[in-house]
Amino acid sequence: MAPGIQLRSTLSRSVLPDAAEEQLIYVLLEMSAHGVPTSTPKLPLNLCLVIDRSSSMRGERLQQVKEGANRIVDMLGEEDCLSLVTFNDRAEVVITSQRVRNKVDLKRMIGGVEAAGGTEMATGMALALQEVQRALVSRGVSRILLLTDGRTYGDEGRCVEIVRRAQGRGVGLTALGIGNEWNEDLLETMSARENSRTQYITSASEISQIFTDEVKRMHSVFAQDMNLRAEMRPASRLRSLDRVRPFIAAVQATEEKDLIWAANLGDWPGGDPQAFLLEVVVPPLAIGDHPLLRVTLRYSLPGMNLLNQEGNVVLRIGVRQAASVNYAVDVTVKHWLERLVAYRLQAGAWQDMAAGRIEDASRRLQMAGTRLFDAGDVDLAHTVQDEATRLLRSGQTSAEGRKRIKYGTRGLMGGETQEREA
Amino acid sequence: MIRCNHCNAQQMNGTIFCSECGASLIVEGPRRETTNALNRTVDGIPSVVEDGPPMVVPAPVPVAKVSGICLVVINSGRRINLESGEELLVGRKDNQRGIYPDVDLGLDGGYDAGVSRRHAIIVPNRKGYMLEDLGSSNGTFINGTRLAPQSPTLIAHGDELKFGTLILRFEIA
Numbered sequence: 001m002a003p004g005i006q007l008r009s010t011l012s013r014s015v016l017p018d019a020a021e022e023q024l025i026y027v028l029l030e031m032s033a034h035g036v037p038t039s040t041p042k043l044p045l046n047l048c049l050v051i052d053r054s055s056s057m058r059g060e061r062l063q064q065v066k067e068g069a070n071r072i073v074d075m076l077g078e079e080d081c082l083s084l085v086t087f088n089d090r091a092e093v094v095i096t097s098q099r100v101r102n103k104v105d106l107k108r109m110i111g112g113v114e115a116a117g118g119t120e121m122a123t124g125m126a127l128a129l130q131e132v133q134r135a136l137v138s139r140g141v142s143r144i145l146l147l148t149d150g151r152t153y154g155d156e157g158r159c160v161e162i163v164r165r166a167q168g169r170g171v172g173l174t175a176l177g178i179g180n181e182w183n184e185d186l187l188e189t190m191s192a193r194e195n196s197r198t199q200y201i202t203s204a205s206e207i208s209q210i211f212t213d214e215v216k217r218m219h220s221v222f223a224q225d226m227n228l229r230a231e232m233r234p235a236s237r238l239r240s241l242d243r244v245r246p247f248i249a250a251v252q253a254t255e256e257k258d259l260i261w262a263a264n265l266g267d268w269p270g271g272d273p274q275a276f277l278l279e280v281v282v283p284p285l286a287i288g289d290h291p292l293l294r295v296t297l298r299y300s301l302p303g304m305n306l307l308n309q310e311g312n313v314v315l316r317i318g319v320r321q322a323a324s325v326n327y328a329v330d331v332t333v334k335h336w337l338e339r340l341v342a343y344r345l346q347a348g349a350w351q352d353m354a355a356g357r358i359e360d361a362s363r364r365l366q367m368a369g370t371r372l373f374d375a376g377d378v379d380l381a382h383t384v385q386d387e388a389t390r391l392l393r394s395g396q397t398s399a400e401g402r403k404r405i406k407y408g409t410r411g412l413m414g415g416e417t418q419e420r421e422a
Numbered sequence: 423m424i425r426c427n428h429c430n431a432q433q434m435n436g437t438i439f440c441s442e443c444g445a446s447l448i449v450e451g452p453r454r455e456t457t458n459a460l461n462r463t464v465d466g467i468p469s470v471v472e473d474g475p476p477m478v479v480p481a482p483v484p485v486a487k488v489s490g491i492c493l494v495v496i497n498s499g500r501r502i503n504l505e506s507g508e509e510l511l512v513g514r515k516d517n518q519r520g521i522y523p524d525v526d527l528g529l530d531g532g533y534d535a536g537v538s539r540r541h542a543i544i545v546p547n548r549k550g551y552m553l554e555d556l557g558s559s560n561g562t563f564i565n566g567t568r569l570a571p572q573s574p575t576l577i578a579h580g581d582e583l584k585f586g587t588l589i590l591r592f593e594i595a
Contacts, residue, residue, distance in 0.1 A: 331536035
């Protein structure tokens with residue numbers, strides 16, 4: 001078999017009852033690599049570290065950041081580029097984008113960073129984009145790694161605007177928040193695009209590990225420019241498309257032309273499983289077997305010099321007389337849907353809360369807790385329940401609980417794995 | 423269209439979880455207890471989780487005397503006390519097919535969780551209790567490890583058993 005990415009699809013139900021109205025079907029789309037050597041040459045990494053050095057970073061946090069940055073220097077090679085930008089009330093370039101040759105010099109510059117002042121992120125992000133673009137190459141992985149422990153005031157819009165420009169040029173963002181003060185809405189918005197993610201660091205001692213894990217992940221990218229296309233059958237439609245593995249996130253799908261939806265999935269780091277959940281509205285169909293949709297994945301395997309590859313899968317459903325159709329749904333599809341629903345419920349709860357609908361918010365959180373219990377995530381379910389109760393009592397939630405829920409429901413808490421045998 | 427039991431929203435046929443309130447629309451038979459019920463207000467005063475029935479049963483205390491066994495459904499706290507000394511079928515009751523398991527997980531949302539009608543058996547022997555998967559569709563797990571079908575495996579007090587996605591704890595009383 002030629003090397004490439006294989007698509008596997010599982011339907012919530014493969015046989016539908018015949019009905020005179022529209023029906024909803026859920027599709028789990030999993031991807032796996034075949035015949036791609038696990039030791040393909042690493043792609044050059046073009047990395048910019050953006051570090052918050054406001055006074056609250058003083059002490060262990062900054063110490064851990066420096067240690068993490070030093071470890072990154074050790075992991076990078078001559079073909080990689082590194083830059084370091086720090087920000088407090090102002091931003092400065094500590095290391096201009098350069099090949100990682102003189103590791104001693106680089107570490108000395110990292111060692112000189114001191115914590116003081118406030119938090120103004122946008123200027124830091126602007127300098128980061130400038131540095132990362134110096135080394136922008138057609139072949140390789142470009143990323144900005146941002147770490148903050150505070151809120152930036154008044155320049156949130158600019159932060160998002162700058163990061164969108166970066167993402168538009170193929171530069172992804174990993175946004176790490178530490179402590180309880182930072183603005184998770186901002187980091188989430190900034191990283192809601194391909195090749196970007198955000199993570200919640202609960203303790204300073206995790207920083208160094210998360211830094212090195214992230215660099216490993218970037219070094220393990222073997223597929224790039226992954227684009228998904230879904231061709232629907234007439235009168236059917238794609239109601240939603242979400243990533244469920246390695247973490248939950250809505251994927252922006254645009255209708256290119258009638259019945260054809262396209263989405264950019266970005267790069268694929270080797271260690272991350274890739275799975276997506278689609279909600280498809282099926283029109284009334286005659287009894288028989290029907291093609292439902294064709295999913296096409298376009299991608300490049302730059303390490304093997306295989307560009308513009310394509311794989312596809314056609315999903316078919318059977319329609320039978322209602323009396324003979326069993327209503328059982330696939331448990332794996334249901335499991336991921338359950339997690340996705342929990343994520344959506346908590347997201348709705350924060351919106352309700354912002355609009356002052358405290359009871360609705362609490363109700364949604366409670367239901368999110370139920371879904372998480374059923375999905376087997378008991379610890380997180382308890383956290384959600386506690387916040388739902390706190391909300392009803394006091395009209396407020398705790399900053400820490402909110403962050404744990406937002407990141408936990410997506411599977412983005414440090415140190416936790418969402419692996420599960422299906 | 424179907425109607426959500428929980429919030430009355432109209433939902434498309436085939437919907438698994440209500441898009442408005444997130445409630446499950448495919449629960450068969452008796453409704454499973456949701457955590458919502460644990461937080462229900464009494465006389466208008468919101469009760470807290472801690473005051474409600476415990477959601478997770480306290481850790482088992484091992485005892486030497488062997489007289490019976492118990493399966494605890496983790497997410498509802500239901501304790502299923504069983505006579506020891508005979509083979510016990512774990513599954514879901516099906517009147518039509520004449521399947522009446524000793525442990526009917528249909529009462530605990532077993533259908534939803536992927537429990538087969540004839541899922542597994544618990545067999546006592548001189549060493550203790552063996553759990554055997556009967557070729558169930560969604561598997562039987564001991565402390566997270568999946569059993570091969572038809573291969574009896576020893577289970578111990580406090581082990582976590584999973585049938586499909588439903589988690590139970592095995593206790594020797």
